Amino acid sequence: MAAADDLKFQEFDDAANLLAANPDATTISIDEPVEIPKNQHSRLQEPGREEDDELLGTDDSDKTELLAGQKKSAPFWTFEYYQTFFDVDTYQVLDRIKGSVFPVPGKNFVRLYIRSNPDLYGPFWICATLVFTIAVSGNLSNFFIHLGKPTYHYVPEFRKVSIAATTIYAYAWLVPLALWGFLMWRNSKVMNIVCYSFLEIVCVYGYSLFIYIPTAILWIIPQKVVRWVLVVFSLCLSGSVLVMTFWPAVRDDNRRIALATVGTILLLHALLAVGCLAYFFDAPELDFPAPIIPAHNATTVTTKSH
Secondary structure (H helix, E strand, O other), X not given: OOOOHHHOXXXXXXXXXXHHHOOOOOOOOOOXXXXXXXOOOOXXXXXXXXXXXXXXXXXXXXXXXXXXXXXXXXXXXXHHHHHHHHOOOHHHHHHHHHXXXXXXXXXXXXXXXXXXXXXXXXXXXXXXHXXXXXXXXXXXXXXXXXXXXXXXXXXXXXXXXXXHHHHHHHHHHHHHHHHHHXXXXXXXXXXXXXXXXXXXXXXXXXXXXXXXXXXHHHOOOOOHHHHHHHHXXXXXXXXXXXXXXXXXXXXXXXXXXXXXXXXXXXXXXXXXXXXXXXXXXXXXXXXXXXXXXXXXXXXXXXOOOO
């Protein structure tokens, strides 16, 4: 039989002897995490960069894109393909609405709310609600402004619904399409440009318009100062969502191009709000005179004598 000493692990004895000879020696345990060299991930330590790692192509974002591709693998001509764009629950929609109304400084809206499951349900119904809210509020505002005038005859303007629908839906689809094409073009020239998908950009723009729904209702107040204060307040909230979302996508580009891109995004967003206020609420309305009923007077017949 083997002796008892032969059954001992010689490696452990050697390690114990080395530690006894040099107590200050550094040991590595398999349970301890391996320290990442600073020179390899210095970019991840910079402030403001951690929130955009998934957008720059890390492993987590690759997994997310892979799962998204598996979920939307149906052919585009089938109903199942478009059904995935509306596969959201009420809690997700409400959470994204709250994120667009109360933006968190330094947080990316796409990463926090959209990237896991972009949808068209929220943007579609937000735009539809905004269309009818602006049209109805514009008619009510016109009615309250001219209320009490004897020469005014109220006529509802149903054409405002079609005008509002054309304006809002064109903005919610054409501007994201142009921005998506621009980011794709710049990505071919600058490697660090983040490429959002077209659906993600539509999502961001759709949810950013929610703040204008209560604002349009408050625009009924016939005070121009109150209306313009509401416009500025709404622009600050919704504009900050767009800036915090798209600035990380272009900040590594040329400085002038990055600032011009963000400035154009804010300018178009402001033109939508100011244009809706000026056209639907502050536009001069023509008074329709009340119908004049001719008085029934006695008619006199005059005969000429030849």
